[in-house]
Amino acid sequence: MRFEIKLAIKNIKGHWGRSAALFALAALLACSIFGGSIIIRSLQNGLRSYEKRLGADIIVIPEEAAGEGTFESILLQGIPGYFYMDMDVLEAIRGLEGVKAASPQFYLASASSGCCDTLVQIIGFDPDSDFSVKPWILENYGKMINDGDVIVGSDIRIPENKSFRFYNVECRAVAKLGKTGTGLDSAIYADMNTIQRMMESADKIGFDYFESVEPENAVSSVLIDVTDGYEVRDVARKINLEFEGVRAISSKDMVSGISEGLSGVSKVVGGLIVFIWGLSIAVLIVSFNMIVNERVGELALLRIIGGTKKMLAGVLLWETIIISVGGGLLGNALASLVIISFSDILRDALKVPLLLTNGWIIGIVFLFSVLVSTIVCVLTSVIAANRITSKDTALILREGL
Amino acid sequence: MNLSAKNVSFKYYGKKKKKPIFELCSTSLDVPEGKLTAIIGHSGSGKSTLLSILAGVLRPEKGDVTVGNVDIYSLSDRERSFYRNKNIGVIPQGNSSLKHLTVFENISLPYEMYGDGVPRENIDAILRQFGLIELSDEPACGLSGGEQRRLAIVRAIVRKPSIILADEPTGDLDEDNRKNVLSELKKMTMSGTTVLMVTHDKEAEGYADQVFKMENGVLL
Ligand SMILES: Nc1ncnc2c1ncn2[C@@H]1O[C@H](COP(=O)(O)OP(=O)(O)OP(=O)(O)O)[C@@H](O)[C@H]1O
Ligand SMILES: [Mg+2]
Numbered sequence: 001m002r003f004e005i006k007l008a009i010k011n012i013k014g015h016w017g018r019s020a021a022l023f024a025l026a027a028l029l030a031c032s033i034f035g036g037s038i039i040i041r042s043l044q045n046g047l048r049s050y051e052k053r054l055g056a057d058i059i060v061i062p063e064e065a066a067g068e069g070t071f072e073s074i075l076l077q078g079i080p081g082y083f084y085m086d087m088d089v090l091e092a093i094r095g096l097e098g099v100k101a102a103s104p105q106f107y108l109a110s111a112s113s114g115c116c117d118t119l120v121q122i123i124g125f126d127p128d129s130d131f132s133v134k135p136w137i138l139e140n141y142g143k144m145i146n147d148g149d150v151i152v153g154s155d156i157r158i159p160e161n162k163s164f165r166f167y168n169v170e171c172r173a174v175a176k177l178g179k180t181g182t183g184l185d186s187a188i189y190a191d192m193n194t195i196q197r198m199m200e201s202a203d204k205i206g207f208d209y210f211e212s213v214e215p216e217n218a219v220s221s222v223l224i225d226v227t228d229g230y231e232v233r234d235v236a237r238k239i240n241l242e243f244e245g246v247r248a249i250s251s252k253d254m255v256s257g258i259s260e261g262l263s264g265v266s267k268v269v270g271g272l273i274v275f276i277w278g279l280s281i282a283v284l285i286v287s288f289n290m291i292v293n294e295r296v297g298e299l300a301l302l303r304i305i306g307g308t309k310k311m312l313a314g315v316l317l318w319e320t321i322i323i324s325v326g327g328g329l330l331g332n333a334l335a336s337l338v339i340i341s342f343s344d345i346l347r348d349a350l351k352v353p354l355l356l357t358n359g360w361i362i363g364i365v366f367l368f369s370v371l372v373s374t375i376v377c378v379l380t381s382v383i384a385a386n387r388i389t390s391k392d393t394a395l396i397l398r399e400g401l
Numbered sequence: 402m403n404l405s406a407k408n409v410s411f412k413y414y415g416k417k418k419k420k421p422i423f424e425l426c427s428t429s430l431d432v433p434e435g436k437l438t439a440i441i442g443h444s445g446s447g448k449s450t451l452l453s454i455l456a457g458v459l460r461p462e463k464g465d466v467t468v469g470n471v472d473i474y475s476l477s478d479r480e481r482s483f484y485r486n487k488n489i490g491v492i493p494q495g496n497s498s499l500k501h502l503t504v505f506e507n508i509s510l511p512y513e514m515y516g517d518g519v520p521r522e523n524i525d526a527i528l529r530q531f532g533l534i535e536l537s538d539e540p541a542c543g544l545s546g547g548e549q550r551r552l553a554i555v556r557a558i559v560r561k562p563s564i565i566l567a568d569e570p571t572g573d574l575d576e577d578n579r580k581n582v583l584s585e586l587k588k589m590t591m592s593g594t595t596v597l598m599v600t601h602d603k604e605a606e607g608y609a610d611q612v613f614k615m616e617n618g619v620l621l
Contacts, residue, residue, distance in 0.1 A: 003514050014501025014540075255431045301497045303458050305511040305556070306486020308479050 004311060008318035018291065019323055022377075025280050025287075026324040027331025029373035032276040035335040036269045037365050038357065042343065043262050046181035046353030047255060050075075053180045054251045055132030056223035057232045060093065060239060061085075065366075071221070076351050078155070078183030080109035080121040083219040089246055093239065098230035103129040103221040106195045108202070110166045115205060117164050120156065121187040124195025132223050133189055141175035143201035147193045148172060154179040155186045167202040169194065181347060181355030224248075259353055265350060277376075284377060288384035292316070296388060309389050316385045317378065323376035328370035336362070362395055402469040402563040404432040404595050409454055409464030423619045424510045425450055427464065432597045436464035436559040439606055444616030448599040449494055451615070452566050455597065456491050457481050468564060486515055494568035494599075496549050498556075500542035500570075504533055507541055508556050527559050531581065546573040554582055558589065565589065567598040571605050583608045 012019045054075075065071045065083035073079040093102045106124035110116040127144055137144065137151055145151060150171045152158060158173045165171070171194060179185055190198075196216065226232050231249045239248035287350045292299075299312050339346075340356070347354035356362070407429050412421035425447045432438045433457075440448050453459035455466055457473045465472050468488065473481050474561045485491075498507045518588070528534040531551045536544065544552060550573045557565060570586065571579045579602070587608050590596045598605065606612055614621045 003516065006513070010502060011499075012507070014499075069440065297497065298499055300458075300515075301493070302510075303482075304456065304485075304491045304493055304497070306482050306514055308482040310479070311482075311514070326471075 002314075004314035005318050005322075007315050008322060011315070011319055012322060022284075022287065022323045023327040023330070025192070025284060026327025026377055027334070028276060028370045028372055029324075029331075029376060030328030031279050031331035031335035032273050033256060034332045034365055034369035035339060036273045037204070037369070038335075038339055038362060039346070040266050040269060040355075041357045041361065042181070042339075042354050043265065043350075043352060043364075045357050046347070046355035047259055047262065048181040049355050050182050050353040051251060051255045051260075053136070053182065055135065055182055055225040056251060058224040058236050058239070058248050058250050059254075060089065060222040060224065060243075060246050060248045061220070063245050063247050065199050065220075066249065072254075072351075073183070074107065074121055074187075075183050076353065077348050078121065080105045080110050080119060081206040082220065084220055085246060087217045087219050089243060090219055090222050092243065093224065096242075097341075098225040098235040098238075099224055100226050101129065101131050101225040103131060104192075105133075105221045105223060106192070106218070107220040108166075108195060108198060111202075111207065115168050115201075116166045117159075118156075121183070122150075122166060122198065123184075123187050123189050124192055125189065126192045129400070130223075131225055136177055137175070137189070140177050145174055145191060146187075147191065149174045149190070149313065150194070151175050151177060151189045153177055153187045153189075154187040156188065164188070165223065167198045167205065167207070169201055179355060180353065181343075182353040195365075261350075262352055265352070268317035269332045281376060281380065284380045285383070288320075288381045292384045292388050299388060312389050313382075313385055316381060316389075320377050320381040321374060325370060328373045332366050332369060336366070402595055403434055404454060404455060404466075404468050404564055404597065406430045406451075406461075406466050407464055409451075409461035409466065411450060411459065413450075413452060415475050423447065423450070423618060425454075425460075425461075428620045429464075430455075430613065430620060432594060432595055434595050436610040437587055437608055438597045439609035439612045440597070440615055440620070441601065441606060441612060444478070446615040447618045448615050449568055451620070452491075452597070452599060456489055456566050457485050483515065487560075488509055488562050489564045489566065489599060489605045490560065490562035492553045492557045492565070492567040492570050494572070496546070497553050498541040498544075498549060499528060501540060503538050503540055504528070504544070504552055505537045507552060508559060511513070511556065511560060524555075524559060525554050531555050547578060550574055551578065551582075554585075558585070561589075563594060565596045565598075566595055567596070569600055569602075570598055571600065579593050579604060 061071050062083050062085040070081040070083055074081045089225045090102060090104050093099055104126055108122040108124065110118065110120050110122055112119045134144070141151060146172055150164060150173055152173050154177055158176065164173060165172055171190065199218070224235070226235050232252065236248040238251045239246070240325055343354055343356055409425070410427045411425040411426050413423040415422040420484045422617050428451060440451070442448050450459065457466065460474055466474060471484065473484065476484060505524065508524050512519045525534060525537070528537055531554065533548065533551055533555065536548065541549070541552060554570055557567070567584070567586065574582060583605055586596050586598065600606060
């Protein structure tokens, strides 16, 4: 091993207190950009998958559900919920100009009592008219599901016997959907027949979900695919004007509502990163200056026993590289752990979709942030070292150094 | 190998840069092989400064320093450093060691710097001679002032350099150690090493074959 590296390692070990402090700073530098960019990317990623999974141009729901935010909390936080409106709306919407296809969905929250296995959101769809869930099922299962089959979101654990019971109706889990980073990951999808049976059975055993509507005439939402050439917003506005008691929301508006919120989050994260960097760089500059001053005697000694100026700079440089690469790797490893284990909590806290970006992007950002923080550390240390090593007189050994 | 300085001068500037706070006036000096040479003088008169110039770590503003036939300041930094590593043993004034390294590691530094093998037995023998063998694996930060001094001496003489520049080698030392160091320097002089020492010590002066006096940057 080269002399400079060997001595650098001994110096780091010999001054472990100082080294640990610099190590922590390097870790902070790296993990702040790493963590920040992964979170921002994951939010963007979550938003994209959310829009894709919604799969419709317009969603029509009962007015109260929109007002109380039930629908959003089902979609974003996975809090099971339900709301119903009359089936008539569906036919009326189908007759509207600009509506290419309209398909109903049924939301049912399972109960935590004995008739149900777990508390989840159950989403029923109509296989004949559906255009938003089918593509996902075909992608993950390869064919359409039958009566009594369910497809589960990625966060739901399928039991060994593959069977679930909701309101005493037996269902078979046939496939699992990909992750979206939204509340839909903890939902279960079933076709209309299955869900009708659950609704009727729920009604029979005394769950009073349907207040004013008949179970067989109830729908929760209507998903609309708008004909090409029509403005989605115009169609939505028309529905809102013509129908009482319902609310038509364009999915673009839903997503852009969230993304406005996100840009606030991104600004906070960005501001935090800038703040951490500013502070860390200031601390680094001060500490490197102090350290180099404190070490003049050490450097002068190396010089006296035959060290070149390049060698002195090399020792200081290697110390910085080892500390900042080591600190960066550790900082990022910790940040990865935190992000991976707390991403669901973060998602629920921010009330936004959060889907971790894929592994190799994380890997690239990981290495990139270590590289950037190392460069910053090296630059600040070079400035400090240069002040000393460039001047002969500064390196004269004097009593007391 | 003879060591000589011809008309070297040097100035230290204070914070304000304008007026030099210390000036080493045009100084010439010959340190011949085989004669133990000493420089004495008041504190602040410029003895250590002259020694640094002779060691090749402080470039004089004017004048040359020659070791043997080599004008050391005409060499590049790399060449001069390498030359110093192989041929000049410097004992600096005061404490000088890497405090977090052990005594043995400190002594090994000049060898390891250019990838030379570390002669364990030689080092142990000389550590024993200077009463440091027990402390060989102790970190240098725990050494007493006198032990530090002896460490610096061992580090400088262990490679048997052709030139030794010693700045107050007997400072901090007790009677026995002083004698030990001075007789070792004398012995090395007689076996052909060029030795120059700066000292305040009357006894050390007694060992010298020629003595120069430094006064306010002027060598008398
Ligand atoms: N790096 C430096 N920068 C500025 N001034 C210095 C520097 N080194 C030494 N001096 C000044 O130069 C003068 C000569 O210093 P030097 O160390 O050569 O004296 P000295 O004769 O060795 O003294 P002592 O016997 O106390 O060791 C002193 O006044 C000192 O303050
Ligand atoms: Mg001195």
